Amino acid sequence: MKRVGNFSGKNILVTGGSRGIGAAIVRRFANEGATVHFTYAGNKAAADAIAAETGAKPAQVDSADRKAVMAHVASCGALDILVCNAGVAEFGDPTTLAPEAVERLFAINIHGPYFAAAEAARKMRDNGRILIIGSINGDTMPFPGLTAYAVSKSAVQGLARGLSRDLGPRGITVNVVQPGPVNTDMNPADGPMKEMMHAGLSIKRHGRVEEVAAMVAFLAGPDAGFITGAMHTIDGGLGA
Ligand code: NDP
Numbered sequence: 001m002k003r004v005g006n007f008s009g010k011n012i013l014v015t016g017g018s019r020g021i022g023a024a025i026v027r028r029f030a031n032e033g034a035t036v037h038f039t040y041a042g043n044k045a046a047a048d049a050i051a052a053e054t055g056a057k058p059a060q061v062d063s064a065d066r067k068a069v070m071a072h073v074a075s076c077g078a079l080d081i082l083v084c085n086a087g088v089a090e091f092g093d094p095t096t097l098a099p100e101a102v103e104r105l106f107a108i109n110i111h112g113p114y115f116a117a118a119e120a121a122r123k124m125r126d127n128g129r130i131l132i133i134g135s136i137n138g139d140t141m142p143f144p145g146l147t148a149y150a151v152s153k154s155a156v157q158g159l160a161r162g163l164s165r166d167l168g169p170r171g172i173t174v175n176v177v178q179p180g181p182v183n184t185d186m187n188p189a190d191g192p193m194k195e196m197m198h199a200g201l202s203i204k205r206h207g208r209v210e211e212v213a214a215m216v217a218f219l220a221g222p223d224a225g226f227i228t229g230a231m232h233t234i235d236g237g238l239g240a
Contacts, residue, residue, distance in 0.1 A: 005032030006221060013076050014038045015063055015116060016086025017056065018047040020184030021133060024209035025083055028217050030054035037076045039063070039086060063112030064104055073119040081220045082120040084113035085133040087152075089186060091145045102148045109152035114159055117174070121163070127171035129220045130163060132156045133212075134176040136235040142200055143193075153178070157231055164229030173228035175219050180235025182207040202237025 012029050016022040017038025027050070030036045036056035040047040047058040061072045063086040073082075087109045090101050113132050120130065137146060138153035156176055163174040181197045183189035189206035198204045215234050218224055233239060 005034075006217075007081075008033030010034040010080040011077060012036045012081040012083070012220075013073065013079055013116075013120070014056075014083040014085055015061075015069075015112065016040065018043050018050055018058065020186060021179065021182060021209050021212050022083075022085040023050050024213040025085060025216050026050055026056050027054055028210075028213040029081070029220075030056050032217070034081075039072065041086070062108075063116075064107035066107075066111060066115050069112055069115050070119040073116050074123075078123040078125055079120050079128065080125055081129045081131070082116060082124070083131045083133070083216060083220075084116050084156075086112060087133065089146065089149045093145065094147045097148065105148050106152055106155075109149070110155045110159075113156055117159065117163055121167055121172070124167075124170075124172055127225065128167075128173075129224075130160075130167070130172065130174040131216055131219055132160055132174075132176045133216075134178045134231065136178050136180045136233055136239050138176070138178055138231065139233070140239045142238070143196070160231070161229045168228060171225065173219070173225065175224075175227060175229070176231045177212060177215050177219065178231050178233040178235065179207055179212050180233075180238040182209060182212055184209060197238075200238050201235075202240055205236070207234065207236055 012034045017026040018040035039061040051058045134156045135153040137150045141150040160174045160176045183206040
């Protein structure tokens, strides 16, 4: 069912849209009238459920697979909005964490957004939007055990800064949304790190996926055309 809303007529791709923050972003854009494509890694049941609910178009595309990412972006046609959301975390001491796991994290969290954005930029319409879901850990890392993740979330800051220069002449904006703890499968609000995380927050709870989707919708909308190359933190005060 086609809905009418702020994003009617827009062609949008969300990577990692089957669960968590990505699913909330898919819902938000679909509810506001967009044609939404999304990718997922392997959870077909979750992808099918979101697709059935929203009418969005799923595709199983591993963000670590550069050729598959670029082929899928190209197959979506001229995009108005790209949201690079797919991401993973690996906890562990850098002296013992498996190098293969770290390489895969970098491939998903850094190379995936880079190549998706580069490919999308070829055909993206003027005044388009590229959004990357980074993390407050791109700015600040209050816990041990997440070094590789922090590296990856700092790297996408450089991606947004550079691309904003490359694509600005076409009116395309590039921004990073940096959540703090958000209640998803990756970081459940009732998980073992709850007390430690909430101790560092000004707002003593996990964020909601809809709150992150609302920031994405603002940055993707017509009122945000002069905002680019910037980081937008939504972290309950974790970095305050
Ligand atoms: P979830 O683990 O809840 O969901 C991850 C989503 O990304 C799923 O749709 C998953 O697909 C997809 N995905 C994972 N790996 C790949 C891959 N290799 N290729 C394609 N899709 C993939 O994560 P969140 O919603 O919590 O996180 C989303 C983003 O937000 C990430 O970039 C994360 O780093 C960032 N973030 C999250 C925070 C949090 O506290 N939750 C805080 C700050 C940032 P499938 O269902 O098939 O597994």
